[in-house]
Amino acid sequence: MSGAAKRVLLAGLRWTSLRLRLVVVFAVVALTAAVSASGIAYWLNREALLTRTQDSALDAFRKEMQGGPAVLPLRPTRGELQEAADEMAHGKAGYGVLLVDDRASGDPVVVTSVGDRFTFGDIPGRLVEAVNDPQQVGAGNTAPYHLYWQRVERYGEPYLVGGTRIVGGGPTGYLFKSLDQEREDLNALAWSLGIATALALVGSALLAQAAATTVLKPVHRLGEAARRLGEGKLDTRLRVSGTDELAELARTFNKTAESLEKKVADMSAREESSRRFVADMSHELRTPLTALTAVTEVLEDEVDNLDPMIAPAVNLVVSETRRLGDLVENLMEVTRFDAGTARLVVDTVDVADQVTACIDARAWLDAVDLDAERGIMVRLDPRRLDVILANLIGNALKHGGSPVRVSVRPVADELLIEVRDHGPGIPADVLPHVFDRFYKASASRPRSEGSGLGLSIAVENAHIHGGTITAANSPDGDGAVFVLRLPLDDGLPPEDPDSPTDPDAPDDPGAPGRSDGAGQHAPGPERDAGHGPERGREGER
Numbered sequence: 001m002s003g004a005a006k007r008v009l010l011a012g013l014r015w016t017s018l019r020l021r022l023v024v025v026f027a028v029v030a031l032t033a034a035v036s037a038s039g040i041a042y043w044l045n046r047e048a049l050l051t052r053t054q055d056s057a058l059d060a061f062r063k064e065m066q067g068g069p070a071v072l073p074l075r076p077t078r079g080e081l082q083e084a085a086d087e088m089a090h091g092k093a094g095y096g097v098l099l100v101d102d103r104a105s106g107d108p109v110v111v112t113s114v115g116d117r118f119t120f121g122d123i124p125g126r127l128v129e130a131v132n133d134p135q136q137v138g139a140g141n142t143a144p145y146h147l148y149w150q151r152v153e154r155y156g157e158p159y160l161v162g163g164t165r166i167v168g169g170g171p172t173g174y175l176f177k178s179l180d181q182e183r184e185d186l187n188a189l190a191w192s193l194g195i196a197t198a199l200a201l202v203g204s205a206l207l208a209q210a211a212a213t214t215v216l217k218p219v220h221r222l223g224e225a226a227r228r229l230g231e232g233k234l235d236t237r238l239r240v241s242g243t244d245e246l247a248e249l250a251r252t253f254n255k256t257a258e259s260l261e262k263k264v265a266d267m268s269a270r271e272e273s274s275r276r277f278v279a280d281m282s283h284e285l286r287t288p289l290t291a292l293t294a295v296t297e298v299l300e301d302e303v304d305n306l307d308p309m310i311a312p313a314v315n316l317v318v319s320e321t322r323r324l325g326d327l328v329e330n331l332m333e334v335t336r337f338d339a340g341t342a343r344l345v346v347d348t349v350d351v352a353d354q355v356t357a358c359i360d361a362r363a364w365l366d367a368v369d370l371d372a373e374r375g376i377m378v379r380l381d382p383r384r385l386d387v388i389l390a391n392l393i394g395n396a397l398k399h400g401g402s403p404v405r406v407s408v409r410p411v412a413d414e415l416l417i418e419v420r421d422h423g424p425g426i427p428a429d430v431l432p433h434v435f436d437r438f439y440k441a442s443a444s445r446p447r448s449e450g451s452g453l454g455l456s457i458a459v460e461n462a463h464i465h466g467g468t469i470t471a472a473n474s475p476d477g478d479g480a481v482f483v484l485r486l487p488l489d490d491g492l493p494p495e496d497p498d499s500p501t502d503p504d505a506p507d508d509p510g511a512p513g514r515s516d517g518a519g520q521h522a523p524g525p526e527r528d529a530g531h532g533p534e535r536g537r538e539g540e541r
Contacts, residue, residue: 123174
């Protein structure tokens, strides 16, 4: 993925987080408020407009009924009714009129001012019943008939229909007034309120964006500072301004960073002191160990001539002296890795030859099956590869038993060296810790011939090459499998002909390069948390 695409993706992710939620909340609140306000405004304006229109029309109709049909004869002719209806419809109210005069024959006379546009059948039945239903006259009701109205829709057009009856006899009058103009006015009002709502929504989004920028900018700075702090830049601090909650958060962050920097500095100083102590102690131990090793070699040569009661003690001294030497060399190797002073002495080697030399130097030829083609040339540090192989193969022999199978093959851009044994495998609770320093698989037997550093040193040697070591149980349940992966194109430094030896290499008599099979190759192989609690010294024959 290109850098620009990553930036766009990250920007999208940032937008879909707190900023988007803040904008959405603002928009929802603004939309709810605007819709509520617009709805209330529309309803109030609608009721006011319709009430004003109908009150004006009904008042005018009431007056016209009192001044027109009320003065007609008791049994007016159709022409008189038509004239009265036309005269009432010509007023300023702008409504149509329909007059109905009941006759004794039962056939009422019906006239209208607009012809077929409005007929008696268009009047709602409930309105007709209400108009013709006499009311009880009393203290609260002075007239038996009243003016009633109803809003209806006819052919998709809204109308106001009203009716009343003349008290004391006379025709019944109905009005119908179109409310189409009022509907257009209300539609225009609705559009205006809709536009206002949309503008309010846009304004709220802009306001939310501004608020988000104001609020999230300090949060973004805090996130960046936390990221830098996580990357190890412990001197990171935030600029504090203001007295609000974000300023208090920045102050808290600065105090936390300052405290963390102080604690890390103290821990680093203690760790550096511990490393220096281990290194100094290891160096100081090497001189007496050299003398002890010389003495133990003499004692070992003369053990057959010693008193049988003394010989076991001599053998124990020889064994423990060698173990102490291994531990000192391992500790020195660990301190080099911890201090970052471990260096590679790179050479182009045939991997098959290197593996064969490692096996032959330890007299493992009869116990190891090697599957490696000659001609696989790789640039690496031969001594460190020998250390890795000695640990892996030695552990396989010690904890899995022979035969141990070692296969070497290039895969893509990696070199794979697989060491497989046929033992009981590694317990599931131990497997995650096999490369931990000083890890003991059995707490009940913490002391063993190994120091618990061998595999951790092997891993460090793999890492310095840019590779890895993994441990797993065989899928078929037959033993454990350790796999060393080294890059073929590793970018290691060029070969240095003026520095043929590794300055970190141990200088004890059993260092790599001896082929008599009697020496030990430091550091000795150990399974830090392998198939069992026992450890053994590498190279024993």
